[in-house]
Amino acid sequence: MIEEILALATREIKKWVKNPFLLLMMIIQPIIWLGLFGKAFNLTGLVKIDTSKLPPELTQLIGQQIGQLINNTLNSMFGTTDYFTFMSAGMLSVIVLFTAMFSGMSIVWDRRFGFLNKVLVAPIRRASYILAKVFSSVLRALFQSLLIFSIAFAFGLKPGDAFGPLDMLGAFSALFLLSLGLSSLFVALTVRIKSHEAVMAVANLLNLPLMFTSSAIFPIKQMPDWLQAVAHWNPISYSSDAVRKFILHSQAGLDATQLLIDFQFLIAFAAAFTIIGIMLADRGLRKG
Amino acid sequence: MSAIQTQDLTKKFGKLVAVDHVSFSVKEGEIFGFLGPNGAGKTTTINMLTTLLKPTEGSAAVAGFDVEKEDSEVRKAVGLVPQDLTVDEDLTGMENMLLQATLYHVPKSTAKPRIMEVLSLLGLADAANRKVETYSGGMRKRLELAEGLIHYPKVLFLDEPTLGLDVQTRVMMWDYIRKLRDEQKITMFLTTHYMEEADTLCDRIAIIDFGKIIALDAPHELKQSLGGDIVEIAVENNNLDMTDALASLPSVKEVRNRNGVYRIKVERGEEALPNIIEKVLQKKIKIGRVSLTEPTLDQVYLEYTGRTLRETEGSREETMRMRRYISRVRQ
DSSP states (O other): OHHHHHHHHHHHHHHHHTOHHHHHHHHHHHHHHIIIIIIHTOHHHHHOOOGGGSOHHHHHHIIIIIHHHHHHHHHHHHSSSOHHHHHHHHHHHHHHHHHHHTTTHHHHHHHHTTHHHHHHHSSSOHHHHHHHHHHHHHHHHHHHHHHHHHHHHHHTOOOOTTOOHHHHHHHHHHHHHHHHHHHHHHHHHHTTOOOHHHHHHHHHHHHHHHHHTSSSSSOGGGSOHHHHHHHTTOHHHHHHHHHHHHHTOOTTOOOHHHHHHHHHHHHHHHHHHHHHHHHHHHHHHSOO | OEEEEEEEEEEEETTEEEEEEEEEEEETTOEEEEEOOTTSSHHHHHHHHTTSSOOSEEEEEETTEETTTTHHHHHHHEEEEOSSOOSOTTSBHHHHHHHHHHHTTOOHHHHHHHHHHHHHHTTOGGGTTSBGGGSOHHHHHHHHHHHHHTTOOSEEEEESTTTTOOHHHHHHHHHHHHHHHHHHOOEEEEEESOHHHHHHHOSEEEEEETTEEEEEEOHHHHHHTTTOEEEEEEESOOSSOOHHHHHTSTTEEEEEEETTEEEEEESSHHHHHHHHHHHHHHTTOOEEEEEEEOOOHHHHHHHHHOSSOOOOOOOHHHHHHHHHHHHHHTO
């Protein structure tokens, strides 16, 4: 069974790697995202005070005490005084969401081109096909997150002073769980859909709400109560939080309690949707 | 043992009965043709026999295994060459074949030699490491056929194997299909719209319409069932009328003499012709010209399915699929 999954996943990856246009778009897209959201949407910049324009007698007071106050507020809201860093960490999860959304698209094409039938008449488990789709999508998502992380770093992401390779590993395990769950979710949604327009509609319906009801680009604490309630059920909040905690790892240490909650939620999410995906595969892929 | 055996095989989609209590059997090593208008139930039948669809009623066994209860055994024993081109254009012929080999659990050690064997059999060995993009329509179709052969199937299902191909490529495909039957002893079940394809290729033909089999026999017998062949004999001396003499011959059904050209309706024309000629020569009449015309399978098909044009509901998807297919196969 593992061989079948590998062979089918390799096919997906080969198709993807052999398409230079897709690869190019994949590099350009994160740059646009980071530029637009990270720099144009600079929330912390709004409350920064430009001390050079203040009368000299106030500079001392504003620069130190009020500045301190603002920084404290920012820290409690965002966990950092730099919105770009806050947002980049969340953007890693958003990119995972965007990649996963289209994991189901290739099923529609396989169905249209008859490849699905060929897989279904072969003496293999139907779950192999689904898992191959999910794994290739996870691989793509993680690769793209890695890319966006490197670009964010070049654009001025400021990791915590104790940030190290282990934090990187921690952040990417959170992203792995998120992409496993989301890819399975979207694959499960598309097993029975026969037109790619419908897949686009489903993806477009879900992407922005999922992004804005999470803590990916805006802190949960500042949301209205009802939105907070939604955000607490959104897996992207948990992965954003975990990734952010690892990236901002400072000498003060990691918040182990919150990380444990994040990972518990993400593991439950990934496991549940992978199982649902496999269960739907057998009945959903069969026609009639 | 029959390669395929069905008993009252039925598939309903809601109220529509796509396949209606169909029973037939296909012998081992036979090339069996399935003819019928669009929407007659050909592909639905193939889908049930290859375990893609569950029958609503009735039963079917392929290679001795029940399609419902032993579906995984059936899948191991059959190969499907689908109507669509499913080979991946971005991959090479070899890569396509290797994927197929994995899906059919052909061990790694034997996969490559087997692939080369199948590819040479179909004249694709030289193109094995080229991307499928560079293949012609006929080569793609043959690669599709090669994929269906990877696991030594006992029964091969071919859904419209030569659709959209030019005449040369089509004749070549026929040769390959015959070769596979003769050399590999594979039973072939094929659907087609081309009458001459069914006529030259198939040992037996079933005509299916509105989900029911309305005729099933060897092509020759089906043509005979239309009422026989036409023999025409032109004699050089028309003084002596032979109409009654010829009509008295066994198997002759009707004789008409029009100015020395006898038009004789006869069963099994090729067997009756020597007797007819002998009879004419006995009367010391010189023959100027003889012709024997068999009815074509086209006539048989129209006789059974009627001449009315089918205004079946064509789905947008079906039309798109067809256009895409034709444009790819004609590359």
